[in-house]
Amino acid sequence: MPSFDEVLKEAGEFGRFQKRVFFLLCQTGVTFSFLFASVVFLGQAPGNYWCRIPGAAEFSERCGWSLEEEQNFTVLPLRLGNGSSSGECERLDMAWDASVSCASPLAPFSNRSVGNLPLATCHDNWLYKQPHSSIVSEYDLVCGNAWMLDLSQAILNLGFLTGAFTLGYAADRYGRILIYLLSCLGVGICGIIVAFAPNFTVFLIFRFLQGVFGKGTWMTCYVIVTEIVGSDQRIVGIVIQIFFTLGIMILPGIAYLVPTWQGLQLAISLPNFLFLLYYWAVPESPRWLLTRKKGEKALKIMHNIAKHNGKYLSPHYSEITISNEEVSNPSFLDLVRTPRMRRNTIILMYAWFTSALIYQGLVMRLGIVGGNLYLDFFISGAVELPAALLILVTIDRIGRRLPFGISNIVAGIACLITAFLPEDIPWLKTTVATLGRLGITMAFEIVYLVNTELYPTTLRNFGVSLCSSLCDLGGIIAPFLLFRLAAIWLELPLIIFSILAAVCGLLVLLLPETKGISLPETVEDVEQLS
Numbered sequence: 001m002p003s004f005d006e007v008l009k010e011a012g013e014f015g016r017f018q019k020r021v022f023f024l025l026c027q028t029g030v031t032f033s034f035l036f037a038s039v040v041f042l043g044q045a046p047g048n049y050w051c052r053i054p055g056a057a058e059f060s061e062r063c064g065w066s067l068e069e070e071q072n073f074t075v076l077p078l079r080l081g082n083g084s085s086s087g088e089c090e091r092l093d094m095a096w097d098a099s100v101s102c103a104s105p106l107a108p109f110s111n112r113s114v115g116n117l118p119l120a121t122c123h124d125n126w127l128y129k130q131p132h133s134s135i136v137s138e139y140d141l142v143c144g145n146a147w148m149l150d151l152s153q154a155i156l157n158l159g160f161l162t163g164a165f166t167l168g169y170a171a172d173r174y175g176r177i178l179i180y181l182l183s184c185l186g187v188g189i190c191g192i193i194v195a196f197a198p199n200f201t202v203f204l205i206f207r208f209l210q211g212v213f214g215k216g217t218w219m220t221c222y223v224i225v226t227e228i229v230g231s232d233q234r235i236v237g238i239v240i241q242i243f244f245t246l247g248i249m250i251l252p253g254i255a256y257l258v259p260t261w262q263g264l265q266l267a268i269s270l271p272n273f274l275f276l277l278y279y280w281a282v283p284e285s286p287r288w289l290l291t292r293k294k295g296e297k298a299l300k301i302m303h304n305i306a307k308h309n310g311k312y313l314s315p316h317y318s319e320i321t322i323s324n325e326e327v328s329n330p331s332f333l334d335l336v337r338t339p340r341m342r343r344n345t346i347i348l349m350y351a352w353f354t355s356a357l358i359y360q361g362l363v364m365r366l367g368i369v370g371g372n373l374y375l376d377f378f379i380s381g382a383v384e385l386p387a388a389l390l391i392l393v394t395i396d397r398i399g400r401r402l403p404f405g406i407s408n409i410v411a412g413i414a415c416l417i418t419a420f421l422p423e424d425i426p427w428l429k430t431t432v433a434t435l436g437r438l439g440i441t442m443a444f445e446i447v448y449l450v451n452t453e454l455y456p457t458t459l460r461n462f463g464v465s466l467c468s469s470l471c472d473l474g475g476i477i478a479p480f481l482l483f484r485l486a487a488i489w490l491e492l493p494l495i496i497f498s499i500l501a502a503v504c505g506l507l508v509l510l511l512p513e514t515k516g517i518s519l520p521e522t523v524e525d526v527e528q529l530s
Helices: 004-011 016-037 056-063 067-081 147-174 176-195 200-227 236-257 261-269 271-280 286-291 295-308 332-336 339-366 373-382 385-398 401-420 426-453 457-488 492-510 523-528
Strands: 049-051 090-092 119-121 126-128
Touching (some): 016 236, 016 261, 056 067, 176 261, 200 236, 200 426, 236 426, 339 401, 339 523
16 A cells, blocks of 8 residues: 555645645734734824823813813823823822812812822823724723733733644644634634623633634644645745734734724734635645544545646555554653654754744844834834745755754854944844844744654644644743843843753754655654654
């Protein structure tokens, strides 16, 4: 009986059928990037807001004031008396009632000096010029509540982490395409509920669930693509990530055109429902079917692939070699039970954690500072395109391992140099830091491909999902590590980043080279990789 790779070679390793499926699934990268980075626009700081004095709404209506007039009476005395107070987190300690005159609402304080006005901390009752422009104004995530915006992104990353474990396991047990479609449905439904959440608690709950399902769409589509192409074509996994970068570049355009956060949330969530049409266009992974003892279904799909590719399978292909490995429900122990699987798993988990931590840390450090938020965000996404192009140029010529190690080491050296460059050469400091980001972006994209190629089919989705969960853990830790260490010494985070990246660069050189090698079907195949 022929092996799956022999049948795939005759049916076409990257023919018309695979190109169509590849292009369709690439769109998932765009929508996942929307979810990943949307907090930048959903959580924009409101441009103009202030804390209302109790009774101000009724008083303004009685006096016929405009919002500007009310703001002048509320905030102007604070700015005159205390230059550091803008009226956003403090208010005059008073209440406007029927006894206060419209002509002189501040008369009760006429005998006080401007700098001696009584103040009270604002806990609620903020007024925004654009009340529905972001979740910050919608749920009062300002002043003492500002940390809750960070919580919303941490909750999303926690959802990614949960999705990596639960849906990665489910895709290996129940099938790639089933979990992909259910995840797309979940992202869409949860996204709609988030847009109309009546309070912040409901918002957080369904943002968490959107993260769970979002991770399911991203990881599963990646595995499907790598399992239906030949070993020489698995570089398509890198191209999927170019679509992630394209999504990062498209997002600011959508945010610019849609003025409210609810509209933006719907705009980035509803496209997921279109992916349900893939039920008729994207088949189950034949590799997965073989591992579940469903050879007939796998062969039927292979005949269909051959037909669409203009090829013809030989009549003696009536059966495909099925893995002799006993199929069982995957667990973490399966990833560490044998020596080489254990080594690969530990190194890959560290690589995922390091890549995410340094990537997000450098993005936040370079910041998208000042200027036009939409344009700056677009440019920050464009910086990532050269990384993917460098990978496409090098990875099939010199292999995976060397670019993987060098990109990490370059990132580490760049971080170290940036830390000790003088502040009076800002252009050089920014250039070297950008080189560090380019290096870590390459490492981030290569780890996806290498992770997929180093696990057997029976454990591939679970293994990729579990290892990549360390990416979400790195994403949760990154802002805390950056800001806490920067408070001690501004450049200290870069020193930590350089050590982490250099160690990662050396460790990944211990991984086997997978260039041109068929995807391993069993744990035994992995153990034989040198």
